[in-house]
Amino acid sequence: GAGVSQSPSNKVTEKGKDVELRCDPISGHTALYWYRQSLGQGLEFLIYFQGNSAPDKSGLPSDRFSAERTGGSVSTLTIQRTQQEDSAVYLCASSQNYGYTFGSGTRLTVV
Amino acid sequence: KNQVEQSPQSLIILEGKNCTLQCNYTVSPFSNLRWYKQDTGRGPVSLTIMTFSENTKSNGRYTATLDADTKQSSLHITASQLSDSASYICVVSESGGYNKLIFGAGTRLAVHP
Numbered sequence: 001g002a003g004v005s006q007s008p009s010n011k012v013t014e015k016g017k018d019v020e021l022r023c024d025p026i027s028g029h030t031a032l033y034w035y036r037q038s039l040g041q042g043l044e045f046l047i048y049f050q051g052n053s054a055p056d057k058s059g060l061p062s063d064r065f066s067a068e069r070t071g072g073s074v075s076t077l078t079i080q081r082t083q084q085e086d087s088a089v090y091l092c093a094s095s096q097n098y099g100y101t102f103g104s105g106t107r108l109t110v111v
Numbered sequence: 112k113n114q115v116e117q118s119p120q121s122l123i124i125l126e127g128k129n130c131t132l133q134c135n136y137t138v139s140p141f142s143n144l145r146w147y148k149q150d151t152g153r154g155p156v157s158l159t160i161m162t163f164s165e166n167t168k169s170n171g172r173y174t175a176t177l178d179a180d181t182k183q184s185s186l187h188i189t190a191s192q193l194s195d196s197a198s199y200i201c202v203v204s205e206s207g208g209y210n211k212l213i214f215g216a217g218t219r220l221a222v223h224p
Contacts, residue, residue: 102154
């Protein structure tokens with residue numbers, strides 16, 4: 001596609017529920033990244049994909065967080081048993097060489 | 112620990128005025144430095160990217176400078192417009208391995224009429 005597409009744009013969920021966030025990167029971009037942005041904070045790295053593999057998942061904050069990428073394209077970030085501190089904007093970016101393109105993010109609110 | 116520090120945290124200026132945002136970093140080894148603009152509710156959009164050998168780069172009314180010796184960068188905005196109201200994020204990339212980015216917390220700029 002023309003840009004990085006993320007869905008849903010907003011998600012409100014109850015504490016303890018699982019959520020799945022989707023990222024559709026720019027066609028042909030082999031690298032894909034997930035970041036988290038809490039209110040008033042900088043972007044926090046979560047995980048990096050090269051193709052379908054994740055050589056760096058060091059930013060995932062707990063084992064409740066997982067991500068996968070299939071077909072070298074769409075990626076999903078899953079948060080199990082959500083907690084209130086998971087509330088943030090989750091941004092996805094795809095990259096080819098030095099260029100990064102970000103999606104508009106998914107605003108997750110855990111109530 | 113690799114860090115990127117930005118100042119000021121927030122800034123209010125009048126339309127038409129100039130401003131300069133600062134970025135200090137300790138990321139090493141250094142690959143490149145980027146400035147992004149992030150409008151509320153949107154993802155960051157790249158303004159400039161500079162490698163070690165570049166001292167300045169312009170993109171319209173935005174001019175970024177880089178001093179790799181002192182590990183400082185600035186973003187100068189000329190003749191500000193209301194649409195410049197956004198967060199400006201300094202991002203430094205580590206060399207080696209993949210293109211890992213270290214983000215500053217951003218400067219929130221408000222341009223008032």
